Amino acid sequence: MSRRPTTHELEALIAAHAAELAALKAENEKLAQRVLHLEEQLRLERLRRYAPKSETLKERIFNEAEQAAAESRDDDDVEAVAVPDTGLREAPKPAPKTRGRKPLPDDLPRQRVEHDLGEDQKDCPCCRNRMHRMGETVTEQLHVEVKASVLQHVRFKYASRLCDRTALNTPIVTAPMPAQPLPGSVATPS
Structure with missing residues (x-):
């Protein structure tokens, strides 16, 4: 015959489970705090x-000093002191930074030098039709002789109308630029 547990044994078992449950809750809370910290x-x-x-x-990131200053402003109810006009202009805002090289001045005279493909190179490498x-x-480039001027090298681009309508990609052919003494520079050989 199986013996029934006594009330003291049941109370001890309940207390042990309650202690174990409290330990698990504490560990769960500790792990939840760790997850919040890591997040x-x-x-x-x-x-x-x-x-x-x-x-x-x-x-912005929370800043305790800003909150304390805001609370002290609310508590003081002090009117803001008017700053006297000094008569100085406001500082100009700096111009936004632009990338790349600055363009050459517009007042310099310009000479247009055109570079074109040869007649035999104006056929499409894909479909062999004439390109437009x-x-x-x-x-x-800045060209300096006795007087400074700007040389504009114009390289024409060509493409085939047939490839443009029917092909997946249209080959674009640009006339080559003559060899430069300083590639990537605005200076001419002169």
Whole structure:
């Protein structure tokens, strides 16, 4: 015959389960805090790596000093002091940075030098039809002799109308530029 547990044994068993449950809840809470901490670290690292480097972020990192200053402003109810007009102009905002080389001045005279493909090169390498002129590429160089001027090298671009309508990709052929003494420079041999 199986013996029935006594009330003291049942109470001890319930207390042991309650202690075990409390330990599991504490460990669960500790792990949840660790997950929150790691997620916050990940968010901050992503912000540091991918966010704009400006101080005017829309979603900024929490700053306790800013909150304390805002609360003290609310508590003081002090009117803002008017700053006297000094008569100086406001500082001009800096121009945005542009990439690449600055264009040559517009007031310099320009000479147009055209580079075209030979008649035998104006046939499409794909379909062998005659290609039409579809545009041009203009490269400017500073040419200095007695007086400075700008040489505009115009290289014509050609494409086939048949390939343009029927082919998957249209070959575009541009006239070659003559060899330059300083490639990528705006200076001419002179």
